[in-house]
Amino acid sequence: MQGKISQWIMIWLLPVIVIGGLFVPLLGYLVVGMMAFFLVLSFFKPRFWCWNLCPRGSFLDIALSRVSANRPMPKIFLKLWFRWLVFAFLMTFLMWRLTVAGASLMAVGKVFVIMCVVTTVIAMVLGTITKHRAWCMICPMGLLQEQIGKCNKKTGPKK
Numbered sequence: 001m002q003g004k005i006s007q008w009i010m011i012w013l014l015p016v017i018v019i020g021g022l023f024v025p026l027l028g029y030l031v032v033g034m035m036a037f038f039l040v041l042s043f044f045k046p047r048f049w050c051w052n053l054c055p056r057g058s059f060l061d062i063a064l065s066r067v068s069a070n071r072p073m074p075k076i077f078l079k080l081w082f083r084w085l086v087f088a089f090l091m092t093f094l095m096w097r098l099t100v101a102g103a104s105l106m107a108v109g110k111v112f113v114i115m116c117v118v119t120t121v122i123a124m125v126l127g128t129i130t131k132h133r134a135w136c137m138i139c140p141m142g143l144l145q146e147q148i149g150k151c152n153k154k155t156g157p158k159k
């Protein structure tokens with residue numbers, strides 16, 4: 001069976017957010033809840049979320065891996081500066097959309113749904129033409145988890 005049991009359990013959250021969220025914007029808050037959870041988790045277990053629980057990562061492993069061309073990723077994906085650039089770009093976009101959304105619960109939820117839809121489409125395109133997990137090399141949330149993990153003396157790099 002492709003994918004771990006935990007991934008099969010979590011994968012359904014992806015369509016709930018990217019499809020259901022288009023009709024019920026409040027589902028975007030699931031993204032906020034997951035972010036809070038994995039950012040804390042990453043301090044103790046860096047990227048445990050990515051390889052075991054992330055709904056999009058699960059989708060990429062379980063479904064997209066079957067159609068992926070499995071070609072080498074662009075080398076630039078491995079560069080830390082490029083990963084930070086993607087991070088800065090997407091976070092700036094997120095902040096801008098949140099500012100426009102103001103204090104409306106619905107509008108804020110929709111911002112997270114749209115972010116999830118956009119990044120999932122990018123992940124699918126990249127995963128189809130290169131490696132199925134190509135997006136995970138440049139995903140801002142993956143980078144953030146990695147950096148938080150480094151802050152923990154037990155799991156971070158040894159000096």
Ligand code: SF4
Binds near residue numbers: 054058139140
């Ligand atoms: S890198 Fe991003 S998309 Fe990939 S598994 Fe981690 S959080 Fe999910």
